[in-house]
Amino acid sequence: MAMKKRRYALVIDSRKCINCKACAVACKAENEVPVGNFRNWINESHQGEYPKLRIDFEPEQCHHCEHPSCVRVCPTGASWQRKDGVVLVAEDDCIGCRYCMIACPYDARYFHEESGTVHKCTLCIHRIDGGVLPACVETCPSKVRVFGDLEDPTSRIHELLSTRRYQVKEPQTGNGPQLYYLV
Amino acid sequence: MHEFNWGLLIVVYLFLGGLSAGLFFAAGLANYLEVDGQPAHPRIARMGALLAPWPVAIGSGLLILDLGHWYRFYKLFTHFRWESPMSIGSYLLTIFTLIAFVYAFAWLPEDWRQRLFAKVPATWKQVHRLNVDLSAHRKTIAMAGFPFSIGxxxxxxxxxxxxxxxxxxNTNLVAQMFLFSALSSGTAALLLALVLDKRNPVEQRDLKFLVWLDVIFISLELFIILPYLIHGQLSVLAVKQALWLILGGPYTFVFWVCFLGFGLLVPLGIEVYELAPSLLKGRPFHGSRNLALTAAGLVLFGGFLLRYIFVYAGQLSSFHKMGMLR
Structure with missing residues (x-):
């Protein structure tokens, strides 16, 4: 039987974000991210002045793009993409040239000083391959993040993207980002 | 504070790689020029050939040292990825360096070559088989190396x-800008070597050739920089905002005064001033040693600064951070 096609992605409902940073902490604990580096983070933007003002919180991480420029520029093929869309770094082949970090429009990668290689969000493949949600998604108290398979018409993510308005960041780079922000 | 992923080692490498390309090209060109059936600039051809491989060899060493795992550099050659400029560049750089070394070897004076091989143990017969005179093939090697030096x-x-x-x-102009800057840097390095070599008197013919060549390369570089600035200003917002880095932002002074002023326009002015009497009034060329030294030094300084500005400012530019930079 042919393997079912999968395309993993994340939908983010920023309006629910309370900037508690539990996602960032859960990710750091799950993936042993060194102090000073982050695989996911929350952008803050301010508007207006007291008492008429608003603050927006917007979680961000690797967008696991459709046409990832980090994968294209990698000279050894260490940066690669699984068939289900997850963009990964094969550490054994990474020479630490950091070209991918420069090529990422979202600055979503970091250099791991100890290993001398580049690290990034893996969408917690060690968890999702076993049917468990990524750590950031599981821990979010206000359910900002929805993880799922875009190819599965019965999934929540499929429903959200069919019924809600959304946008992606910096589509003009041509990367085809797969982090969908509900508006 | 934005972190720079590529630092000074990359700047130096880009400069040295370009310098070698320019040295090889200018020296190879000099090798092809003849007057009355005799080589027109044999000294320039020899100096350039002997100097060309070293900067790129040192630069490649720095590039390897900059890697997170320097000893994994061999993996660049166990993969070929045509979509990655770095992958293509690794092969280009290696082939060019090899050709540059072979070309330098072809220009080694006979006694230098014999002295070099005298140091190799006699039992290393395979190495001694390389002790051949390639001087008859100089033009062929230069021709083979031209595309790689340009590359x-x-x-x-x-x-x-x-x-x-x-x-x-992210514009195709950067490639041409770096190419002409590289060719100009190589020419300037030859000019420097020519006037600093006190064992032999400077021949005005050689000096004129290099000054001419440098005027051409600097002019071409200028003709790329101006469209880069104009096109950037007329481009989409992200490019316009990125150009702010050199139009009011942190790299403005170093770009306009240090690079464009002292690194490009001043040496161009000096070289045109030197050439003008022979060009306009038909007088014999009388180049000043000190002016040549100043112009060449400034061109090299400018070539280095161009890479410095582009490597650092480029990393600061992005589609989503520019608003925060201002």
């Missing part, structure tokens, strides 16, 4: 220009 000159720019995430770099 290396262009590649250093493409490495940056191909990154669509950095609007400061």
């Amino acid at each position: 290396v000159g262009i590649y250093t720019g493409v490495l940056l220009g191909a990154v669509s995430a950095r609007p400061f770099w």
